[in-house]
Amino acid sequence: MVAKLYEGLPGEVFRVPVPAAEAIKYADNAFHGLKIGFANELGAVCQALGVDSHQVMDVFLADRKLNISPAYLRPGFAFGGSCLPKDLRSLVHAAQRADVSVPILAHVLPSNADHLQRAVDLVERTGKRRVGLFGLSFKPGTDDLRESPLVELAERLFGKGYDLRIYDANVSLSRLLGANREYIETRLPHLGQLLADSVEEVLDHADVCLVGTRDPAVLAALPHGAEPVIVDLIHLPDADTRRAEPGYVGLAW
Known part of the structure; x- marks a missing residue:
């Protein structure tokens, strides 16, 4: 009608x-x-x-x-990288120096940090301590870790005492160079002991897995069912189907 x-x-x-x-x-x-x-x-x-x-x-x-x-414009994970956070900080700083109030722009980064914290909160609600994280770099197909929100997520989880394993096919500690290596040594100095060699190693370890990558090898290996709990940070291709499963949690959907 x-x-x-x-x-x-x-x-x-x-x-x-x-x-x-x-x-x-x-x-x-x-x-x-x-x-x-x-x-x-x-x-x-x-x-x-x-x-x-x-x-x-x-x-x-x-x-x-x-x-x-x-x-x-579709809900997903927090943003990061070497451009967006830096340029937002620079713009807000320029506004402050010019005595211009910019409450919307000034709250973009705090809003982003709050969204990242939602992922941590979802892990805490499971009550599980063995955690797997798929994805670490901020841009697919690269090993650039500078201001990656997944690095920040890993840092928060590790700092809270979670038994964490990480898999990113593009990230190898021995190949990290320059500012990229300096950044990760400052933010996540224990990365070497957290990195796993395969998707299966993370799945065997974890009771809850956070998925922050669209790596086909990761997507193909993700199990269905109640265990491990899948915390979806990217809206998986089969998210609509997984919603009916007891072990699936979407970050903002």
């Missing part, structure tokens, strides 16, 4: 449960408000620095691959 009200109007008709429809409306308007607030805060910083904010946003809006696109 409701769908008939939209007959003849342009656009796709979606049929979803009522709670989802309500959440979609909130998501729409919250995102619109977030975009306005983001643009206004950035404009205020640009003005204080003598930069043409509209010129900045004209170029920003021309990027249809990442900026104005579905990219980064």
Whole structure:
């Protein structure tokens, strides 16, 4: 009956449960408000620095691959890496030096840290102590560990006394060089004793496994059922099927 009200109007008709429809409306308007607030805060910083904010946003809006696109708009794990955290800190610092209040921008990194903590909380709720972590680098196919959220996650779990094993096919302690090696030696100096040689070694060890990679070898080996508990950080390809299993927990879905 409701769908008939939209007959003849342009656009796709979606049929979803009522709670989802309500959440979609909130998501729409919250995102619109977030975009306005983001643009206004950035404009205020640009003005204080003598930069043409509209010129900045004209170029920003021309990027249809990442900026104005579905990219980064599905729930997943925390962000990290050598660019996003650094540039956010720099922008907020510039605003502070110019005495410009930017509450949205200033709370992006704290929000990200809170999201990472949700993964730790999910492990704690299982009551299990033997933990496996699949994935460590922040970018697929690389061994770049600098400001990887998975390194931060491993550090928090290890610091809480969990018996941790980690598998990342791209990470070998002997091949880490330069700033990458310096970073991991500072943040996770015990990495050598935590790294496993295979997916199976982690699965044999762990009572709860956190999945932070889309490595096909990892995805193919993940068991179904109650044990081990699978904490999904990336929304696995079969997440919708696994939701019905007692041993599956999604980070934000």
